[in-house]
Amino acid sequence: NIFILFVYIFISEVMSVGSMIVFKLQGNGYDGLLVAINPRVPEDQKLLANIKEMITEASFYLFNATQRRVYFQNIKILIPATWKANGYGKPQHESYEKAEVIVAAPYWKHGDEPYTLQYGECGNVGKYIHFTPNFLVNDYLIDVYGSRGRVFVHEWAHLRWGVFDEYNNEKPFYITGQNQVKVTRCTSDLAGIYVCEKKSCTEGNCVINQLTGLFKEGCAFIPERTQTAKSSIMYMQSLSSVSIITEK
Template identity: 80%
Template sequence: RPLCLGVGGGGLTLALVVIGGSAVELQGNAYNGLLIAINPQVPEDEKIIPNIKEMITEASFYLFNATKRRVYFSNITILIPATWKTNNYGKPKQESYEKADVIVAAPYWKHGNDPYTLQYGECGEKGTYIHFTPKFLLKDRLIDIYGSRGRVFVHEWAHLRWGVFDEYDSERPFYISGQNQVKATRCSSDLTGIYVCEEKICAQGNCVINHVTGLFKEGCKFIHDKSQNASSSIMYMPSLSSVVEFCDASNHNTEAPNLQNKMCSYKSTWDTIMSSADFKSNFPMIGTSLPPPPIFSLLQSQDRVICLVLDVSSIALLGNTCRIGKTYIYAKS
């Protein structure tokens, strides 16, 4: 997100985009400063803000239990675009869309309505932001596909905050285990289900082995049992009601060909999370009481005019660069 300055025939034009960075701080056991911003191009809908609040509130308690009473969400800011009608909202100070940890914006073509986290770093490195679409927040029928919004948020938060990766792999849904058996790529391997083929190549719905690869042919799927005993993992499928934990060293599936194993040298998600700076001096809350629900602040962006005043008493033109005092400005005619 660069700082762009230009000089044209009509005078000086300034376009400024501040390089963002998460302001979320862990204070005690509470995350404070989480910024959620709605894109100005998102049509106004009265359900979006209440659904965001409901999602984060559910996520806070789910995260608290998943981290064994270590962390929860406390103070949350929702930034409402200037394109929406005004209300008794607060005014932003340093908050802006570019600095948001979570954005609500139109689908990106590659992901559709799938929630995702922009994650460029290596294992353990923080991501850039979480992206939710308006449809994901508004259409309750999508809950049957993705699971509850709060659970999905915790899955994405683990990507963003702790730099862990998915334990499924749609490109490699199966692998051959050390016992020379075809298994579904998952964590933990205790999750039960059946292998079903929905294609015509399969006889009576049974999956067929490709004798070249040793894996199931295309069309085979692993369908999870609705009733499960396995409690992990959130980075595999938080939509399963029994899943309330991250995979740890005791149940991590090191054979699965997924990104978590590839990027984190076969280290479990929980071990990766516990290696983060958040937990170096953080301890579980004592007692059995739940943390307080999150507190939300609603701010609304406003259109602003930025005036740039320059002292032009000392100007020098060096090629395409204009020097004003000690400031260098790229000049384009």
């Protein structure tokens, strides 16, 4: 019974400022999570269906990733007033500005990549998760980011627990105590290959910078799609072996 996700849909009358909506943990289930669709998003029933499907999948994944501790019990979806009513209820205190998850046009910095707005330090809750309509309805993006349910749990960890990604695009490599160059990743047992795509390469191989001891710019670590080593959801949620949330 724990995986029956109850979805309540409300049609927004105005983008009013309501009282703060706070999701709660009731027993082991998150209750009252609010997903709001921006008023400028055109009506799309596939979008609505995929939101439900995404969070249903996320509930299973979160339950397993937290060693059967928590899941999503019910959510509320706030849709634009321009959409057909279809028997949806009217909001009480729910508003777009108070949503934990928003569906809106891309922000220029991120494009269709999902992200969580985080102001604070590690451990501080985030402000909201942002998905684009394109991410939610176009399946080709699943090949890029992984399944939507897994992506949701990755972003949820940012929002709820204030954790950060366990990779570093600015410093993708480090030197071990044995003076070996390794890629920044969790876990170090993940298999993959080093690929160089820029002029610093020698016959396609990554080259060491003699000053830093690290690979020169243009070298990247490409993990194998199929893995056996268990890894954290905050590394690359698209990998098959990513199935745990690292404990504090």
